[in-house]
Amino acid sequence: MTALELNGISKSFKNDEVLSGLSLSAEQGETVVIFGPSGTGKTVLLRLISGIYDPDDGDIRLSGSSVIGIAPERRGVGMAFQNFALYPHMEAAENIASPLQARGGTSAQIAEKVRDIASLLKIDHVLSHRPKELSNGQKQRTALARALVAGPKILLLDDPLRNVDAKLRFEMRLELPRLLREFQSTTLYVTQDYKEAMALGDRIAVLLDGGFAQVATPEDIYRDPVNLEVAKLFGDPTINLIPGRIVAANGGTHADLAGSTIDLGAGYAHAAGREIYAGIRPEAISISQTASEGALPVELIAVTPLNERVVMLLHLADGTEFFASAPEEGAAGSREHGPAFASIDPAALLIFARDSGQRIQPQTSNRQTV
Amino acid sequence: MHHTSTAERILRGFLLTLVLLFFLFPIFWIFLMSFQTNEDILRIPPSLFFTPTLENYIALISGRLSTVAGDLDIAFMRNLWNSVLLSSLSVGVALILGVPAAYAFARFKFRLGENIAFTLLSFRFAPPLLVLLPLSLYFSELGLSDTYLGLVWVYQLIALPLILWIVRGYFEDISPDIENAYRIDGHSWATTFRKIAIPLARPGIAAASLLAFIFCWNNFVFALVLASADKQPVTVGALAFVTASGIQYGQVAAAIVLSVTPTLMLALYAQRYLVEGLSLGAVKG
Numbered sequence: 254m255t256a257l258e259l260n261g262i263s264k265s266f267k268n269d270e271v272l273s274g275l276s277l278s279a280e281q282g283e284t285v286v287i288f289g290p291s292g293t294g295k296t297v298l299l300r301l302i303s304g305i306y307d308p309d310d311g312d313i314r315l316s317g318s319s320v321i322g323i324a325p326e327r328r329g330v331g332m333a334f335q336n337f338a339l340y341p342h343m344e345a346a347e348n349i350a351s352p353l354q355a356r357g358g359t360s361a362q363i364a365e366k367v368r369d370i371a372s373l374l375k376i377d378h379v380l381s382h383r384p385k386e387l388s389n390g391q392k393q394r395t396a397l398a399r400a401l402v403a404g405p406k407i408l409l410l411d412d413p414l415r416n417v418d419a420k421l422r423f424e425m426r427l428e429l430p431r432l433l434r435e436f437q438s439t440t441l442y443v444t445q446d447y448k449e450a451m452a453l454g455d456r457i458a459v460l461l462d463g464g465f466a467q468v469a470t471p472e473d474i475y476r477d478p479v480n481l482e483v484a485k486l487f488g489d490p491t492i493n494l495i496p497g498r499i500v501a502a503n504g505g506t507h508a509d510l511a512g513s514t515i516d517l518g519a520g521y522a523h524a525a526g527r528e529i530y531a532g533i534r535p536e537a538i539s540i541s542q543t544a545s546e547g548a549l550p551v552e553l554i555a556v557t558p559l560n561e562r563v564v565m566l567l568h569l570a571d572g573t574e575f576f577a578s579a580p581e582e583g584a585a586g587s588r589e590h591g592p593a594f595a596s597i598d599p600a601a602l603l604i605f606a607r608d609s610g611q612r613i614q615p616q617t618s619n620r621q622t623v
Numbered sequence: 624m625h626h627t628s629t630a631e632r633i634l635r636g637f638l639l640t641l642v643l644l645f646f647l648f649p650i651f652w653i654f655l656m657s658f659q660t661n662e663d664i665l666r667i668p669p670s671l672f673f674t675p676t677l678e679n680y681i682a683l684i685s686g687r688l689s690t691v692a693g694d695l696d697i698a699f700m701r702n703l704w705n706s707v708l709l710s711s712l713s714v715g716v717a718l719i720l721g722v723p724a725a726y727a728f729a730r731f732k733f734r735l736g737e738n739i740a741f742t743l744l745s746f747r748f749a750p751p752l753l754v755l756l757p758l759s760l761y762f763s764e765l766g767l768s769d770t771y772l773g774l775v776w777v778y779q780l781i782a783l784p785l786i787l788w789i790v791r792g793y794f795e796d797i798s799p800d801i802e803n804a805y806r807i808d809g810h811s812w813a814t815t816f817r818k819i820a821i822p823l824a825r826p827g828i829a830a831a832s833l834l835a836f837i838f839c840w841n842n843f844v845f846a847l848v849l850a851s852a853d854k855q856p857v858t859v860g861a862l863a864f865v866t867a868s869g870i871q872y873g874q875v876a877a878a879i880v881l882s883v884t885p886t887l888m889l890a891l892y893a894q895r896y897l898v899e900g901l902s903l904g905a906v907k908g
Binding site for chain 2: 334338340342
């Protein structure tokens with residue numbers, strides 16, 4: 254059954270429309286990451302679902318029934334806030350016990366459940382501490398425990414890893430999927446870190462300008478973004494966008510890019526003559542010292558290590574800058590500054606219309622697979 | 624590291640002593656006076672050495688004031704009791720009305736909200752005597768003059784705005800997300816107010832109550848106009864010490880000592896709540 258359904262949700266503050274006509278549905282047990290830059294209304298969306306705000310328009314359905322006009326305490330959702338929002342005058346254990354107390358039960362049962370989830374989240378040794386005595390990581394885990402403890406059908410996590418250090422963020426990124434599976438909650442997870450989104454989401458919903466620009470699996474979003482803006486949000490270094498135009502020639506098409514040419518094959522004949530941006534992920538470019546067919550002559554300007562990879566700054570013939578990245582060992586031969594050749598994986602080439610930013614898909618009708 | 628030189632420390636100690644002397648000397652002198660007879664007090668030059676006497680306190684507590692012109696009945700203990708009763712009742716009523724109102728002004732934006740809040744504050748600007756004349760007419764009409772109810776009602780002019788505005792600030796400082804989180808946990812609005820908002824604003828409520836209590840306690844003019852002898856607080860009752868045969872300084876001093884004691888004890892008691900709130904780390908900023 255559809256656990257969560259948003260139908261045409263709109264919300265304005267004063268005259269500022271934050272969300273307009275938003276729709277989304279999520280299955281039981283699914284984790285959907287709401288991803289977008291700051292100020293796009295991700296938090297507002299969670300607050301609408303939890304009942305802190307009411308939408309101006311549209312319907313919110315939890316497990317099939319509308320919750321419009323129903324008070325937050327009767328919606329049965331769990332929520333972890335970005336600022337933790339722990340109760341400062343209560344011990345960690347009381348904080349975690351709060352949703353259980355609201356639902357009733359003997360104090361022995363409640364204490365047992367609190368202990369269970371605390372040991373699962375490795376905070377059992379600080380249960381008697383007040384929030385001010387907890388580290389940020391412990392606060393974050395306490396907030397998470399509070400959201401999870403009553404086993405809510407819908408779990409709303411508002412950028413819970415924003416305020417914790419890098420090491421803990423990485424640990425939690427590994428732990429969270431296991432934890433969420435265990436609780437079988439439908440989870441909406443808000444973040445503005447694309448790596449977190451890719452690591453945690455069964456699907457990612459990209460929130461831009463008050464609506465979802467794209468809702469798809471992490472792989473699809475990365476490989477097949479619907480427009481320029483979505484493409485730019487994922488990847489580090491970010492996708493290269495080289496201005497150019499599509500030219501039809503000899504029965505095929507190629508892209509004229511800042512003085513260089515890339516063969517596009519037959520798929521783009523319908524877009525011949527259009528001004529475009531060619532989007533090329535840095536890892537889809539391989540650099541070598543020797544020329545090969547279709548490789549662009551470039552100049553290698555600088556090389557920077559980035560974790561296990563190196564990032565190279567390159568110039569096209571007319572000076573257009575772009576980045577390539579490669580595994581550290583494989584890049585050994587291409588470390589020399591100076592002239593080099595860049596081969597681009599044509600399958601990884603993304604073409605965007607320059608005026609609208611929309612993706613131009615290759616027409617696949619003439620190369621259907623059986 | 625911050626170093627303080629010896630000279631700096633001595634200077635600081637000296638200045639602190641000076642300030643303390645300036646503020647505490649009158650109180651100390653009054654304390655001494657309360658154990659002296661009128662003759663000792665009026666002796667020139669004044670002396671720190673005298674034979675202490677409890678005569679003043681005995682006169683106050685027994686209610687019989689002996690002067691050269693004869694014995695006089697005074698109702699000091701009755702006045703003291705009136706002060707305690709009027710101040711605590713007024714603060715109690717102001718808390719019951721003011722704390723929920725402060726919460727409403729802090730959390731909800733409603734039409735004319737700011738105007739209402741400011742009107743309540745403006746009661747503090749009005750010269751009391753200007754209000755009192757028409758009020759005393761209404762009160763005698765309504766049968767409210769010379770009643771505790773009437774006085775407590777008028778004392779709301781003092782206590783309610785104080786509590787409303789101070790506590791409002793404390794409510795505003797509580798992150799709404801803490802309350803939101805508690806409601807999402809499944810608690811009703813009323814439980815959230817009781818279990819989250821009130822405890823977190825407690826230092827503010829304590830501070831405002833203490834201030835309101837002191838202001839009520841020290842009020843003079845409301846009770847002077849609106850109450851007769853048996854309902855009057857100490858501030859008005861102290862007028863009795865100005866007698867035909869002179870001012871009874873010893874009794875006045877003893878009366879001051881006795882009437883300061885309850886407020887002082889309340890302040891000492893409330894102090895721990897005042898400090899408590901400053902150290903709560905509520906949310907990550």
